[in-house]
Amino acid sequence: MIEVRELTKRYGATTAVNSLSFTVRPGLVTGFLGPNGAGKSTTLRMILGLHAPTSGAVTVSGVPFRDRARGLRHVGALLDAGDVHGGRSPRAYLGALARSNRIPLSRVDEVLAEVGLSAVAGRRIGGFSLGMRQRLGIAAALLGDPPVLLFDEPLNGLDPEGVKWVRGLFRRLAAEGRTVFVSSHLMSEMEHTADELVVVGRGELIAAESLTEFAARGAALSVTVGSPAAGELSRLLRAEGAAVTVVDGGPLTVTGLSAARIGDLAAEHRLPLHQLTTRTASLEEAFMELTADSVEYLTGDAR
Numbered sequence: 001m002i003e004v005r006e007l008t009k010r011y012g013a014t015t016a017v018n019s020l021s022f023t024v025r026p027g028l029v030t031g032f033l034g035p036n037g038a039g040k041s042t043t044l045r046m047i048l049g050l051h052a053p054t055s056g057a058v059t060v061s062g063v064p065f066r067d068r069a070r071g072l073r074h075v076g077a078l079l080d081a082g083d084v085h086g087g088r089s090p091r092a093y094l095g096a097l098a099r100s101n102r103i104p105l106s107r108v109d110e111v112l113a114e115v116g117l118s119a120v121a122g123r124r125i126g127g128f129s130l131g132m133r134q135r136l137g138i139a140a141a142l143l144g145d146p147p148v149l150l151f152d153e154p155l156n157g158l159d160p161e162g163v164k165w166v167r168g169l170f171r172r173l174a175a176e177g178r179t180v181f182v183s184s185h186l187m188s189e190m191e192h193t194a195d196e197l198v199v200v201g202r203g204e205l206i207a208a209e210s211l212t213e214f215a216a217r218g219a220a221l222s223v224t225v226g227s228p229a230a231g232e233l234s235r236l237l238r239a240e241g242a243a244v245t246v247v248d249g250g251p252l253t254v255t256g257l258s259a260a261r262i263g264d265l266a267a268e269h270r271l272p273l274h275q276l277t278t279r280t281a282s283l284e285e286a287f288m289e290l291t292a293d294s295v296e297y298l299t300g301d302a303r
Contacts, residue, residue: 001026001179002148007056008041009203016042017203019056024181024198026147031194031211032183032289039203039218041079044152048077059264060148074155076141077150081133081157086126090117090136093125094143102143111139116165129158138166150178153187167193182290187284199287215286224261226251233271241264251275266275 002024009017024030028229034040045051047058048263049066050263060075084093094108112118115135120128125136134157141149151170155163170193174180184190190197190211197214199207207214227233234244234252242256254262259278266273 001061002058002060002064002181004043004047004058005056007043007046007058008054009039009046009051015203016044017053018142020200020203020205021056022198022208024203025196026179027174027177028195029170029180029182029193030196030198032181032198032200033185033187033190034200034206036185037202038200039150042203043200044077044079044183046182048075048079058087070101070103070142070144072097072103072140072146073145074146075150076135076144076146077146078134078141078154078174079150079152081137083115084125084133086124088125089122090125090139093119094140095138097140097143101144101202107143107145111142114142115139116297123202124156130161132163134158135162139170140143142151142180147177148181149173150181150183152183153185155184155186163189171213174265187287191283196291215283222279223254223257223262224251224275224277225254225273227264227266227271227273229271232269236265236269236271237262 004020004022007017007020008015020039020043032040032044041052046053047065062070063070064198064273066074089252091108092110094111095105097103098105098108106289109118109121114123115138116130117135117139120132125133128136134154138154141151154166158166167189170180170182174195182190183192194211197207197208198205199214200258223236226232230246230252235247237244237252237254237257240261242254242262245253259276263276265271
């Protein structure tokens, strides 16, 4: 478990993280979302003790990470896939990490096989693609078989097969009871991978809840209604307080009433229905709406 309590980090006059509090629980994949400049990377570095907070505290399984001896046995992390000496081989790089953390060297070949790098274990890392470096970074995170794992943008550079593999890996790790915390800007991936979300903007907490709860409080839900009695049904729904729109004689788009209530009204007034479909907000729509005031850099079209 990761517990963040009133965490604040200032760099001179700039506040990167402001009174941030949340909990990342074991057994779940928790997505860490926010616009550029929201403070995600700074928060991850404070969790790992790489940056000291200005105030507040963060613990991993009840203890500050800096107090952990042999840290890779407790927390595995991928922060920057490019932060590896290009002259080393994957086997040499992971071997050094294993020795410094008293991890059996047999784990090196095990994790290289798990991430699909066994065939290139002796090659220089400098010749690797970004996707291969990401796989190596994930191998390093898994090396100590830790109960807590942190990943910062782990999908960058991965091909579709790699993305599918990582998605399954995160699910498996969470199913084993581990704490899995994933920072990503890919809303579609979080929609398919995360169980819970921590969303930040300008260093402050916007939401800490399940993915379903977050999406539901974003863009308003709507119901698509098809009926040969569209005109009469539209008048009836507006009288109930719903907002109804129709484009070029197509089905009605209704907000303000549930699909169940619309169906009941149609049945009460003997109006036929050919379509009744609830449209839920996507994670990306909810994210864009709820973080609109927290975006640091806007394009010309977004102003």
